[in-house]
Amino acid sequence: MISCSPFLNELCCSRQRSMSALRKLVFSVALLFCVSSVLAQMSESPLESIRSALRAKDFDKAVELSRAALRDSPNDTQLWTLEGIALASKGDSKGALAAFTQALKFSPDNMAALEGAAQIEYQAGNRAAVPLLERLLRLNPENQVAHAMLAVLEYRQGNCAGAASHFEKAGELINSERDALHAYATCLVRGKKIEQAQQVFVRAVALNPEDPHERRVLASLQLMLHRPKDALDTLEPVIETRDPSADTLSLASTAYEDAGDTPKAVSALRQAILLDPRNVSLYLDFANIAFAHESFQVGIDVISEGLTLQPQAPQLYLARGVLYVQLAQYDKAEEDFETAQQLDPNESLGTAAQGLAALQANDLDHALAKVQSKLARKPNDPLLLYLQADVLAQKGAEPGTPEFQMAMRSARKAVLLQPSMAAARGVLAKLYMETGQYQQAADQCRKALESDPKDQTALYRLIQALRKTGNTAELPDLLKRLASLREQETKAERERYRYKLVEEDPVAKQPAEP
């Protein structure tokens, strides 16, 4: 659910904040592990005096004794390790790292030295910790501390796939750490493993059950999983407080709407708007509900209310323009798109909407002119390139003509610039179909389906392209898939259309259920 993304964005952006806390967490756990393991080894060593000094936390003495012993036995791994521990305990990370490095020179698989060195490198935020931790994990794959450290380092490097894998293996070690759980969930979301992310966030909520932010993030994930009832269960404790925030109410509204309870969705959103009347996104959410229920005039009225408080919000003009288009009021739509464009000249969507409105009014030349004038200033805007290709295709550009070639170039460039733009791939596939390049069309359809598995146009064109190439083996499954998508859409539409928003009070212009 797109409207949940602000919470998830916040989750993603909190990476830096999470890092320092994570570092502290893992360090403290690791230090204890390191010391205890070495002391256990030393219990059978002749160097009992050094051990005693460490146990007595007399680190200066431990250093002194270690150095004296090393003069006699400079190749003794254990002595170097003990010195490293003593120095680290004193806060001399540099000396400690040098000592551990010496130890590893003589015995590369010395666990205590590896742990000590990795810990210092990790604490300093150095990538040099990574090979040490990897070696540790080769020796002991179950080492949860090493996994936790590696997870954090990979996360810092932006390698979410690697981080998620190590977070998973760190197991319950991170259960008590909110930031670690957030980082883990963030990586899972980025890897589109929403189900797992949701499970991780259940652990985060368990840590702070009273925290509304935690609950909102979890609810957002549940909405992404199309489990609006779970989201409502998650939000229930915060909705039922005396003063739920506008954010909470907005999210609850989305959940109610997704659960098919439009009256409650509208009620929650109205409450949210009353609490935060200058919040543009709340009006957009309302317009969204009005749009879904084809209650366009109600949507227009509510957005107009929003514009009295936020007259400089281009998104509101854009949304209202779209609603005017639905009512075939193209002049008003055009006016709103123009205003949106003036308020935010760098945003291509205003132009796009103008182009679309012109398309809707069957004025293809006007649509193309709008798009091309903006494209002259922003030649690498994928949305405008896509629109140019689409309008040209709709104008009936015939294969072999300059217009067709321009459409093809635009679509290809749009896809290159924004590979996830399924719509651009759709146009490209259509153009390939028209030139008999069925294999290329099929490839584009497949990629469009990767971006949007519910893209019926891509699926249908894939069926036709494969039929043309004689590659019919997949067709039965694809036909079933298309039928299933259609069925799902019909069902969803039926749910949406159960309600229509009406204005119960023409003066107040407040929406209400029928």
Add this chain to the structure above:
Amino acid sequence: MIFTRRAFVQLSLGSAFATNAMRLLAQGVATHIAKPVPRPAPSGRPFHAHFVDVASAAGLGAPVVYGGVESKKYILEATGCGCAFLDYDNDGWMDIFLLSGTRLDGHPADATNRLYRNNRDGTFTDVTEKSGLQAVGWACGVCIGDYDNDGFDDIFCTYFGQNRLYHNNGDGTFTDVTKAAGLWNEQPRWGAGCAFLDYNRDGHLDLFVSNYVRFSIEHAPVPGANTNCNWKGIPVECGPRGLPTGRHSLFRNNGDGTFTEVSEQAGISKATQTYGMTVVAADFDEDGWPDIYVACDSTPSLLFMNNHDGTFREEGVLRGVALSDDGMEQAGMGVGIGDYNLDGHLDLFKTHFADDANGLYRNDGKGYFDDETRPSRVGVETRYVCWGAGINDLDNDGCPDVFMVTGNVYPEVEKKLPQYANKTPRAIFRNLGKGVFEELIEAAGPGVAAAHCSRGCAFGDFDNDGDVDVLIVNLNEPPSLLRNDVAGKANWLKVKLEGVKSNRSAIGARVLVHYSAGVQAQAVVSQASFYSCNDPRLHFGLGNSPTVEVEVFWPSGLHEKFRQVSANQLITLKEGVGRIPNRGWSKS
């Protein structure tokens, strides 16, 4: 509806587009939005067909009553009905059968189906009462065929309520034999399209009936009641979206005047999620067995392919005639069948709602179709709600044209949105050759340019002058009878078939005529256009070809060829016998 909430949010929030932007701004009861292809400059080529509405002079003055005039409360009042050219008295002259509806607040005195006998002088006589065909109700579709092979064409009508089979007694009268034939529905249904066909090739005509929606006036929502009852923000009658879909039926002819429903066994019942309208049965994959195409409103259209064992498999999506070229459902209403590109295969033209293009589908001869709507330029027209249609050579130049009628379903909308008028003109797509068409309205005569709220139309030569005239149902107005006055010296040929081993009406036969421009295929069908039935005599424009070769693929499997057939005549071919004398034809 094809826009998505997500797309709306994405636009509003300024996020990236991830769905087709066109869908975003789509709206309305029409399920697919298409932009009109830009109109090229006029070809400047003269069009030799000229249509004049002679209905009034011909005596067709009674209006076709159908629901409210200024507004429609229910969809029942809006979809309208069809008509037929038939020769019920076997005199060789096309008679006319017009269906009718009624009104919600009671039956007006003039609300009845009507049979008009051709007086052979350009006029008709209303023989409804005498023939026994007077009937009041919400009639929808008609198909004509000799189901008992007695030599006289019978009539089947679909209704909201109870369908009716009228047996032609051969003496100018008909008898309602619905119950006796086993076609009585225990529960009233909304019968829509229908077609006689011999699906099992036993020589007896079976019957396919499409059902539109499950509907009852008592429980139907009223305009504005919910989201499916608004169009561009204006409260209008509800549906078909939001209403439960109908189930289609196949009835096997038992050969004794009765029918048995075989929908389940034949695999027809599997297609449950469609709003079926016009039905066209023909052999699309040229395997000798009739297939069934059903234009469906707001849902994928259906193509039932004959398995040769009494069963069908539905393959509309796979074969490219179920959805638009971008995979979206459309508001399929009427169907024209013919061979526009002269490759010897039966193509289809399907009419749709306003703001969408009508579809032209080219058959590859194996029953797979390519959507040629845009390249053929029939996509230039998206202004009107389109209904009855045909692929016919209107000017006899040898290249079949497309004719269609139009009319809105929301009479109340034009007051607020004048661009969506209730009464709109007819349109012709004249065939320029090479698969390209040019839209003509005014240039085709006043009968084409006149605005009406039309539904069904039937193509036939009512005055036997060697061209194709058009009969049109106009809601709450008298019908139009467009007399075609073809200028020039182009040649033509009409072919009438009479089955022997095949069903007597030869329904399902495919005829190929070879002439200088190519090979043109046509089929004998019992329903096409919108809920209507055309003249059973197949009409071929031949351009300047003086002689042709005719091939007939009879439903029985017999394949016959007739060489050196002269142009400008009607020929009657009897299965396995050859040419026999024509019935009628002379104006005297």
